[in-house]
Amino acid sequence: MVKTEYIVMNTEKRKCLVHITDNVRDFVRSSGIKEGMVLVSAMHITAGIIVNDYEAGLWSDIMEWLEKVAPEGDYAHHQTGEDNGDAHLKRIVVHHQVIVPITKGALDLGPWERIFYAEFDGRRSKRIILKAMGE
Amino acid sequence: MVKTEYIVMNTEKRKCLVHITDNVRDFVRSSGIKEGMVLVSAMHITAGIIVNDYEAGLWSDIMEWLEKVAPEGDYAHHQTGEDNGDAHLKRIVVHHQVIVPITKGALDLGPWERIFYAEFDGRRSKRIILKAMGE
Amino acid sequence: MVKTEYIVMNTEKRKCLVHITDNVRDFVRSSGIKEGMVLVSAMHITAGIIVNDYEAGLWSDIMEWLEKVAPEGDYAHHQTGEDNGDAHLKRIVVHHQVIVPITKGALDLGPWERIFYAEFDGRRSKRIILKAMGE
Numbered sequence: 001m002v003k004t005e006y007i008v009m010n011t012e013k014r015k016c017l018v019h020i021t022d023n024v025r026d027f028v029r030s031s032g033i034k035e036g037m038v039l040v041s042a043m044h045i046t047a048g049i050i051v052n053d054y055e056a057g058l059w060s061d062i063m064e065w066l067e068k069v070a071p072e073g074d075y076a077h078h079q080t081g082e083d084n085g086d087a088h089l090k091r092i093v094v095h096h097q098v099i100v101p102i103t104k105g106a107l108d109l110g111p112w113e114r115i116f117y118a119e120f121d122g123r124r125s126k127r128i129i130l131k132a133m134g135e
Numbered sequence: 136m137v138k139t140e141y142i143v144m145n146t147e148k149r150k151c152l153v154h155i156t157d158n159v160r161d162f163v164r165s166s167g168i169k170e171g172m173v174l175v176s177a178m179h180i181t182a183g184i185i186v187n188d189y190e191a192g193l194w195s196d197i198m199e200w201l202e203k204v205a206p207e208g209d210y211a212h213h214q215t216g217e218d219n220g221d222a223h224l225k226r227i228v229v230h231h232q233v234i235v236p237i238t239k240g241a242l243d244l245g246p247w248e249r250i251f252y253a254e255f256d257g258r259r260s261k262r263i264i265l266k267a268m269g270e
Numbered sequence: 271m272v273k274t275e276y277i278v279m280n281t282e283k284r285k286c287l288v289h290i291t292d293n294v295r296d297f298v299r300s301s302g303i304k305e306g307m308v309l310v311s312a313m314h315i316t317a318g319i320i321v322n323d324y325e326a327g328l329w330s331d332i333m334e335w336l337e338k339v340a341p342e343g344d345y346a347h348h349q350t351g352e353d354n355g356d357a358h359l360k361r362i363v364v365h366h367q368v369i370v371p372i373t374k375g376a377l378d379l380g381p382w383e384r385i386f387y388a389e390f391d392g393r394r395s396k397r398i399i400l401k402a403m404g405e
Contacts, residue, residue: 190350
């Protein structure tokens with residue numbers, strides 16, 4: 001059995017994290033899949049998906065740290081008229097997708113694992129694909 | 136067909152790599168799945184999974200390099216009483232999961248690909264989920 | 271249904287990106303799978319897979335930036351006779367694999383998402399595994 005859903009994101013801030021565990025959980029429940037996996041993948045190339053701690057301090061640490069690892073700056077990509085070169089690199093660092101295992105009809109996450117969408121060039125409509133597969 | 140197993144890790148060192156290819160291979164053999172994929176995912180948010188070379192020099196290179204990319208330090212997350220902010224960031228760099236393809240009943244790894252668990256805040260009990268899906 | 275194919279890469283340059291979306295698309299079409307996922311995974315430990323923008327400026331940005339994050343240098347791994355320690359680390363940063371969702375028989379990529387192979391120690395024969403699973 002394979003089920004698909006798209007979530008539309010449109011963040012007020014250019015860069016931010018958004019908690020989406022509940023969206024993924026609701027989708028998996030409605031899918032009827034009891035055993036399998038769900039892919040959560042950011043379809044736009046300046047956004048990613050992270051599974052980590054849902055804690056405000058850590059969230060600001062992540063965003064500050066990414067500014068050091070993949071800073072804003074003068075990128076060759078900007079010759080196209082864009083100014084978001086750093087956002088493409090930040091997506092590469094955090095990776096753009098995760099697989100969440102489904103066991104007994106529920107997300108099989110560790111005790112502190114939560115799913116977030118990482119937006120690095122927001123303020124416009126973007127999609128996340130959820131694709132669940134299993135029995 | 137979907138099969139699940141959990142491996143419990145409890146490392147003596149706070150930070151280290153542990154070779155787990157044999158654990159994943161044994162699980163896949165016992166699963167009876169001949170064609171498919173197995174997800175290997177660290178369920179705790181200060182650990183990750185890497186597929187790379189099982190070579191002592193490289194292992195020390197990886198750990199030293201991660202100390203530069205995501206160093207120990209003063210993180211906002213530490214206001215919760217934790218002192219492992221760097222471990223959360225290291226998990227993001229290496230990613231917390233891999234998918235290993237299963238072909239003819241065996242792990243379909245490249246000639247030098249081996250699977251390791253990357254612990255960044257150990258000395259306590261943590262789980263890895265193995266979830267295999269296929270025919 | 272599960273289908274497998276291997277792509278052989280042999281790049282002229284030691285480090286480069288190669289566009290492989292068409293290879294993955296052709297494979298998925300020939301697989302007959304209408305709904306599911308395809309794993310695209312670099313089987314050699316000094317190469318990775320990226321899903322991002324197919325734009326020349328960004329491609330040079332990515333390669334320059336990786337040289338900063340995981341530079342060439344003196345690595346313990348080089349005591350084995352190798353000189354590619356940086357290539358192993360670059361593979362970890364970009365991750366070595368992606369899952370592309372398959373919807374209605376096509377790759378379900380975002381508007382700008384394209385798949386590339388990231389070679390960090392080329393000029394010899396290496397493989398990518400494509401493994402599709404679904405209905």
